[in-house]
Amino acid sequence: MRExxxxxxxYISALILIVVASLHxxxxxxxxxxxLIHDSPMYPTMMVIFxxxxxxxxxxxxRSILIEIIPGKYAAKSISWCLLLIGIAAYIYGLNTxxxxxxxxxxxxxxxx
Amino acid sequence: MVEEREVTFRVFRYNPxxxxxxxxEKYEIKVTKEMSVLDCLLKIKEELDPTLTxxxxxxxxxxxxxxxxxxxxxxxxxxxxxxxxxSDVIEVAPLKNVKVIKDLVTDFAPLFEKERRIYPYLMRKxxxxxxxxxxxxxxxxxxxxxxxxxxxxxxxxLCYAACPVVATDPLYxxxxxxxRVYRLCAxxxxxxxxxxxxxVDSDHGCWRCHFAAACSDVCPKGVDxxxxxxxxxxxxxxxxxxxxxxxxxxxxVVPIPHTKQKVELPEED
Numbered sequence: 001m002r003e004x005x006x007x008x009x010x011y012i013s014a015l016i017l018i019v020v021a022s023l024h025x026x027x028x029x030x031x032x033x034x035x036l037i038h039d040s041p042m043y044p045t046m047m048v049i050f051x052x053x054x055x056x057x058x059x060x061x062x063r064s065i066l067i068e069i070i071p072g073k074y075a076a077k078s079i080s081w082c083l084l085l086i087g088i089a090a091y092i093y094g095l096n097t098x099x100x101x102x103x104x105x106x107x108x109x110x111x112x113x
Numbered sequence: 114m115v116e117e118r119e120v121t122f123r124v125f126r127y128n129p130x131x132x133x134x135x136x137x138e139k140y141e142i143k144v145t146k147e148m149s150v151l152d153c154l155l156k157i158k159e160e161l162d163p164t165l166t167x168x169x170x171x172x173x174x175x176x177x178x179x180x181x182x183x184x185x186x187x188x189x190x191x192x193x194x195x196x197x198x199x200s201d202v203i204e205v206a207p208l209k210n211v212k213v214i215k216d217l218v219t220d221f222a223p224l225f226e227k228e229r230r231i232y233p234y235l236m237r238k239x240x241x242x243x244x245x246x247x248x249x250x251x252x253x254x255x256x257x258x259x260x261x262x263x264x265x266x267x268x269x270x271l272c273y274a275a276c277p278v279v280a281t282d283p284l285y286x287x288x289x290x291x292x293r294v295y296r297l298c299a300x301x302x303x304x305x306x307x308x309x310x311x312x313v314d315s316d317h318g319c320w321r322c323h324f325a326a327a328c329s330d331v332c333p334k335g336v337d338x339x340x341x342x343x344x345x346x347x348x349x350x351x352x353x354x355x356x357x358x359x360x361x362x363x364x365x366v367v368p369i370p371h372t373k374q375k376v377e378l379p380e381e382d
Contacts, residue, residue: 003316003320004320004350064320067316067317071282071284
């Protein structure tokens, strides 16, 4: 992927994080709105978006710093691949953790038998 | 009466063939109001220490050869008056981020190597016209103003020495090279934008710029490379991310005006 596309996605993920992280903070700390957000059927989906945007923003930011301070002909590619593997592992772990949220919501979405 | 002051010059000295490590040497000279730092260094070389090595050429801020770190800031030695620094001790060192050849002389070869990678000349697709010109490419005043500000660069390397990104990433193209890319991309006569953007849109290209703007701060010609890099990012996003269609600019070729043939000289008897 081109560097411009990666940077563009970095900006987009930052914008998503502002919205999603604010909602997450409200859900955990605001006494009146919090439970409403928590019980919303969209909450688990929002958490998956939060995880995706956060991981991308974090790892791509780290990549930018690392390829700047570790210059070398093959360094950039090695760093990118290492971080991609770390990202996939962290994403799977995160999705596994978040999967606990889904069953609680599914009964609300699905019509009662 | 001519204003004259005794000033101490603290000069960086390093000869890789003889010295184990660089050292500072002090010289005390009398400086008058009109003397530039370059004049002072030449006075030191002529009167006190002929082994002092420095590079200079035009003495009027056009060639960009005498770029040095003067009192901690990258400046042109010929363009900086010693007494205007308002200091009794003037510290002179070679430019940062480049290898020292000897004393105040630095090696610019890596910079020019980077510049060569971006095809630093106007590129055209109408090869017939390029090979056998029938006229010249007309450019309006508006077209000229698109890039004129960035064409004043003399490639003195002060921006390169001031750039914090080059300090950590020696593969980064650097401000003056990226400024040159934008200057060419903004030129209505140029058709090589796509080729250059491939080089620029890379791991060590324009996206590594942090917009510290130290380059623009030190430029002796008033060029704003930081702004050029931001404009360049905009072009890259338009072309590579938003996939906006490439529209080749058409520049009218104006025929060369008829000129009189040279009158042949009479043959000698």
